[in-house]
Amino acid sequence: xxxxxxxxxxxxxxxxxxxxxxxxxxxxxxxxxxxxxxxxxxxxxxxxxxxxxxxxxxxxxxxxxxxxxxxxxxxxxxxxxxxxxxxxxxxxxxxxxxxxxxxxxxxxxxxxxxxxxxxxxxxxxxxxxxxxxxxxxxxxxxxxxxxxxxxxxxxxxxxxxxxxxxxxxxxxxxxxxxxxxxxxxxxxxxx
Numbered sequence: 001x002x003x004x005x006x007x008x009x010x011x012x013x014x015x016x017x018x019x020x021x022x023x024x025x026x027x028x029x030x031x032x033x034x035x036x037x038x039x040x041x042x043x044x045x046x047x048x049x050x051x052x053x054x055x056x057x058x059x060x061x062x063x064x065x066x067x068x069x070x071x072x073x074x075x076x077x078x079x080x081x082x083x084x085x086x087x088x089x090x091x092x093x094x095x096x097x098x099x100x101x102x103x104x105x106x107x108x109x110x111x112x113x114x115x116x117x118x119x120x121x122x123x124x125x126x127x128x129x130x131x132x133x134x135x136x137x138x139x140x141x142x143x144x145x146x147x148x149x150x151x152x153x154x155x156x157x158x159x160x161x162x163x164x165x166x167x168x169x170x171x172x173x174x175x176x177x178x179x180x181x182x183x184x185x186x187x188x189x190x191x
Contacts, residue, residue: 093123101169128165134175
């Protein structure tokens with residue numbers, strides 16, 4: 001799996017959002033960090049911004065890359081961390097719910113986005129982070145049932161999103177196994 005490389009939306013900056021510094025797991029030779037753990041260099045922004053690792057320089061969430069996601073979709077405002085990924089040569093939008101997941105899937109703007117994406121055959125995945133030291137979970141939204149619902153009613157799509165969220169929260173999360181070590185930038189847990 002790799003992140004798709006798109007141009008950035010002109011004039012759009014992260015601002016005060018630092019969710020990528022917490023949400024993502026990183027397992028690279030020069031940097032390791034568990035998902036859900038804030039990078040030790042993140043304190044109201046990146047304390048080492050000018051010298052940050054190349055992988056941090058290269059990463060941009062979907063909100064920075066997709067003009068169709070307006071200002072309200074900034075991850076710290078929406079509670080949705082959008083990642084553009086390539087899985088098995090298919091580009092997908094992963095909608096990772098990092099705020100209040102149930103509240104988010106009930107929001108008209110979120111339901112409308114899913115309806116539009118499903119109708120337009122945009123590969124969408126719904127995801128949630130896993131507990132500390134575990135992988136997250138996701139599932140595709142472009143199912144036959146979701147296509148039928150998107151053609152019928154937004155209320156039905158909302159109901160299906162709630163159903164899929166229940167499936168995700170009941171998921172047996174797999175432990176995350178790191179390949180690399182020696183450069184953990186995560187803030188250690190409080191004792």
